[in-house]
Amino acid sequence: MLATTxxxxxxxxxxxxxxxxxxxxxWPISLEGVTYNSYIISDEKKVLIDLTKExxxxxxxxxxATVFDPADLDYFVLNHMEPxxxxxxxxxxxxxxxxxxxxxxxxxxxxxxxxxxxxxIREVKDGETIxxxxxxxxxxxxxxxxxxxxxxxxxxxxxxxxxxxxxxxxGALRGYNFDDECTDLDYYKRESLRYYSNIVAxxxxxxxxxxxxxxxxxxxxxxxxxxxxxxEHPEDIIALYTKWAEYATGETxxxxxxxxxxxxxxxxxxxxxxxxxxxxxxxxVDIFDVARTHTSYILPSLWTKKGVMVGAPTYEGALxxxxxxxxxxxxxKNVVNKKAxxxxxxxxxxxxxxxxxxxxxxxxxxxxxxxxxxxxPTNEDLKNALVFGREFAESLK
Ligand code: FEO
Numbered sequence: 001m002l003a004t005t006x007x008x009x010x011x012x013x014x015x016x017x018x019x020x021x022x023x024x025x026x027w028p029i030s031l032e033g034v035t036y037n038s039y040i041i042s043d044e045k046k047v048l049i050d051l052t053k054e055x056x057x058x059x060x061x062x063x064x065a066t067v068f069d070p071a072d073l074d075y076f077v078l079n080h081m082e083p084x085x086x087x088x089x090x091x092x093x094x095x096x097x098x099x100x101x102x103x104x105x106x107x108x109x110x111x112x113x114x115x116x117x118x119x120x121i122r123e124v125k126d127g128e129t130i131x132x133x134x135x136x137x138x139x140x141x142x143x144x145x146x147x148x149x150x151x152x153x154x155x156x157x158x159x160x161x162x163x164x165x166x167x168x169x170x171g172a173l174r175g176y177n178f179d180d181e182c183t184d185l186d187y188y189k190r191e192s193l194r195y196y197s198n199i200v201a202x203x204x205x206x207x208x209x210x211x212x213x214x215x216x217x218x219x220x221x222x223x224x225x226x227x228x229x230x231x232e233h234p235e236d237i238i239a240l241y242t243k244w245a246e247y248a249t250g251e252t253x254x255x256x257x258x259x260x261x262x263x264x265x266x267x268x269x270x271x272x273x274x275x276x277x278x279x280x281x282x283x284x285v286d287i288f289d290v291a292r293t294h295t296s297y298i299l300p301s302l303w304t305k306k307g308v309m310v311g312a313p314t315y316e317g318a319l320x321x322x323x324x325x326x327x328x329x330x331x332x333k334n335v336v337n338k339k340a341x342x343x344x345x346x347x348x349x350x351x352x353x354x355x356x357x358x359x360x361x362x363x364x365x366x367x368x369x370x371x372x373x374x375x376x377p378t379n380e381d382l383k384n385a386l387v388f389g390r391e392f393a394e395s396l397k
Contacts, residue, residue, distance in 0.1 A: 007158035033172025044133025054087030079164035106149035144206035159220035168226030180232035197299035204248035260311035277389025314347030319355035
């Protein structure tokens with residue numbers, strides 16, 4: 001594939017990955033894919049900003065070669081050390097024998113620990129500028145967006161912000177790079193939210209710090225290392241990331257994430273009545289069978305919705321295991337401060353409710369009601385479940 005021009009002598013190299021099944025070995029992307037965006041600047045100095053996963057090194061080199069010989073590179077800017085952006089570094093150091101790595105001081109030990117690289121490294125300070133000829137690059141340290149060593153790079157002359165993980169999303173690019181070329185922006189916004197909730201959400205405070213720090217600079221193009229580049233409306237992706245980061249501590253959206261698991265359909269039947277009650281109240285509801293849905297797809301709803309209804313049967317005197325996993329992963333990802341309700345089948349001993357409370361109460365989920373039934377639900381149970389759902393939904397307004 002050819003490199004894509006984003007400004008005079010500034011190019012995007014988008015390496016699409018449609019074969020990795022699990023991002024970070026954990027989050028499913030088989031259907032969506034992902035891109036690793038790198039950037040090159042062909043000035044008096046030749047600069048490569050962020051790399052790619054190791055197995056895509058040849059693709060990266062081939063695309064660089066459509067603009068200049070990779071052997072001529074002078075700088076590798078490593079905004080972030082995670083191997084999806086540095087996996088190619090050992091090969092690149094061999095290919096470009098005169099190149100120097102530019103990174104934060106915190107990245108230096110990571111270079112040694114991950115790759116055994118201890119030489120040809122130059123630390124850059126927060127706010128430091130480096131002239132590369134006609135253009136000047138400026139570096140902004142943005143720790144914990146996503147790892148502690150992270151920084152962003154700003155091309156002062158072209159007003160392009162190379163933001164690495166920040167403002168990125170899942171989804172291999174379908175033949176375009178920019179927001180104004182995209183024919184399905186809603187898809188990329190959804191996949192950006194899934195990426196945010198899976199990868200970045202835990203670091204929401206550092207995200208807000210970084211956005212505040214960069215507020216003074218004039219950004220014409222947001223060039224992240226995953227997903228679309230934003231040149232027509234860079235403010236859109238900044239606004240989305242700001243909103244999602246603020247959800248970590250602030251008011252979220254009126255809506256219900258309805259999680260359920262069901263062994264023989266009894267909890268599911270009650271769930272359907274509860275969902276009807278929520279919908280009757282005019283409140284949006286997302287429904288997830290936790291045994292069949294990867295948490296990656298559940299987290300966007302949990303992150304954005306104010307209410308959570310948790311429905312699971314008692315399983316061997318405890319909690320249906322798939323629900324236990326889903327709730328624990330929500331805890332790992334700092335899904336806190338929810339209004340919650342619990343429902344499910346008593347089984348032959350009860351016990352699920354107690355386990356659910358033990359997981360969600362430390363997350364400051366305010367459990368406002370429970371609806372437990374025995375065996376299969378009666379018609380009376382189903383009527384009561386509908387009221388239970390409606391009243392919970394009303395309480396969110
Ligand atoms: Fe895309 Fe934190 O690496």
